Amino acid sequence: MSSRPASFLTALALSFGLATAPACNSLQVTMVDSSYKKPNNVWVFFTVEKGEEPVAGLEAKDFEIYEDDQLVSAFESKQTIQNPDVAAVMYTLLLLDVSGSVTESGEADTLVDAAMMFSEKVGKHQKVGVYAFDGDEKIHSVVPFTEGKGSVDGGLEGLRSYKPKDPSTNLHGAVMQGLEELDKALQKDKRPLKFGTLVVFSDGTDRAARVTREEMKEELGSEKYENYEMFAIGVGAEIKEAGLEDIGRDHVELASDREKVREAFEEIADRIERHMKRFYLLSYCTPARKGEHQVQITAVSNDPKGKGSLTDSFNADGFGPPPECDPERKPDFKLEASARASQKKEEE
Numbered sequence: 001m002s003s004r005p006a007s008f009l010t011a012l013a014l015s016f017g018l019a020t021a022p023a024c025n026s027l028q029v030t031m032v033d034s035s036y037k038k039p040n041n042v043w044v045f046f047t048v049e050k051g052e053e054p055v056a057g058l059e060a061k062d063f064e065i066y067e068d069d070q071l072v073s074a075f076e077s078k079q080t081i082q083n084p085d086v087a088a089v090m091y092t093l094l095l096l097d098v099s100g101s102v103t104e105s106g107e108a109d110t111l112v113d114a115a116m117m118f119s120e121k122v123g124k125h126q127k128v129g130v131y132a133f134d135g136d137e138k139i140h141s142v143v144p145f146t147e148g149k150g151s152v153d154g155g156l157e158g159l160r161s162y163k164p165k166d167p168s169t170n171l172h173g174a175v176m177q178g179l180e181e182l183d184k185a186l187q188k189d190k191r192p193l194k195f196g197t198l199v200v201f202s203d204g205t206d207r208a209a210r211v212t213r214e215e216m217k218e219e220l221g222s223e224k225y226e227n228y229e230m231f232a233i234g235v236g237a238e239i240k241e242a243g244l245e246d247i248g249r250d251h252v253e254l255a256s257d258r259e260k261v262r263e264a265f266e267e268i269a270d271r272i273e274r275h276m277k278r279f280y281l282l283s284y285c286t287p288a289r290k291g292e293h294q295v296q297i298t299a300v301s302n303d304p305k306g307k308g309s310l311t312d313s314f315n316a317d318g319f320g321p322p323p324e325c326d327p328e329r330k331p332d333f334k335l336e337a338s339a340r341a342s343q344k345k346e347e348e
Contacts, residue, residue: 031312035331039320040285040288040320041326043333055299056274057277063299063300068293079284084279086191093179094119095175096111097132097134097203098111104167108162117262117269118265127145143156173216178198220246232248290316293316295311
């Protein structure tokens with residue numbers, strides 16, 4: 001269950017101008033970014049959720065587009081759902097605890113098998129990088145961000161016989177470094193919208209004390225990482241004291257014993273997959289030819305049952321044919337999602 005406070009979600013909804021609907025059947029339709037360009041292209045990138053669950057599988061026909069409170073003809077607008085990959089990049093960094101308590105317990109094979117399953121499942125939809133940590137000051141690269149299954153499996157195989165130079169656990173420092181590596185990888189991609197996910201596995205508390213828990217929490221709460229998703233997987237007798245809820249702010253999965261480790265990894269992989277499917281890139285050709293216009297996009301879902309909207313505005317000066325508008329044209333987003341959120345907060 002997500003540990004983000006209700007105030008955060010409320011502020012996010014207000015900052016993106018969400019239309020409010022009765023809670024019982026409402027969908028949360030959240031703006032990420034939008035763009036408008038001649039001849040008359042409109043692109044809106046957003047997420048659809050119901051409560052804490054993503055709503056996946058919606059088609060172009062499941063969205064109603066209104067401009068200035070008037071329904072826009074689906075035939076006239078040529079509305080379509082584009083693949084989010086044309087504008088957005090999504091990376092997941094898997095950070096594995098290979099301290100002495102893991103490597104000396106004889107359970108390294110269990111961890112490697114679970115990590116392979118996780119990487120294969122998540123890697124079908126986005127790039128996955130794997131890093132490991134023990135008591136050392138620096139985390140260790142196991143698998144660079146890649147889409148190749150062979151290279152992932154080959155890198156992880158080496159952890160079966162891994163012997164830590166420092167058997168202690170630098171959990172807090174590793175989390176901070178993991179986020180830095182994830183952010184660096186995302187910034188190398190040229191696509192304007194960037195989404196990062198950090199998944200941390202550990203079987204115990206931070207023993208190295210290289211970085212305090214408060215220092216780690218302060219970094220996790222920084223504006224730089226506010227749009228990143230963070231999950232944690234814990235196993236072992238010490239895990240209740242590890243403070244994983246500080247790390248896994250979107251979800252913490254605890255394995256009661258080492259036999260449940262694979263199930264825990266699978267649950268987090270499923271959550272990431274579902275979260276990815278909540279993204280939609282709606283493209284259409286507006287009939288507007290001049291001036292400022294209010295646009296409302298309403299999502300209507302039958303499973304789960306619900307309805308919700310977002311609102312935005314655009315200027316149509318200079319719009320019109322020729323040439324003919326192509327709804328499959330790639331969007332022209334200028335800001336990253338995090339930059340857009342920060343800008344809106346400043347404007348408020």
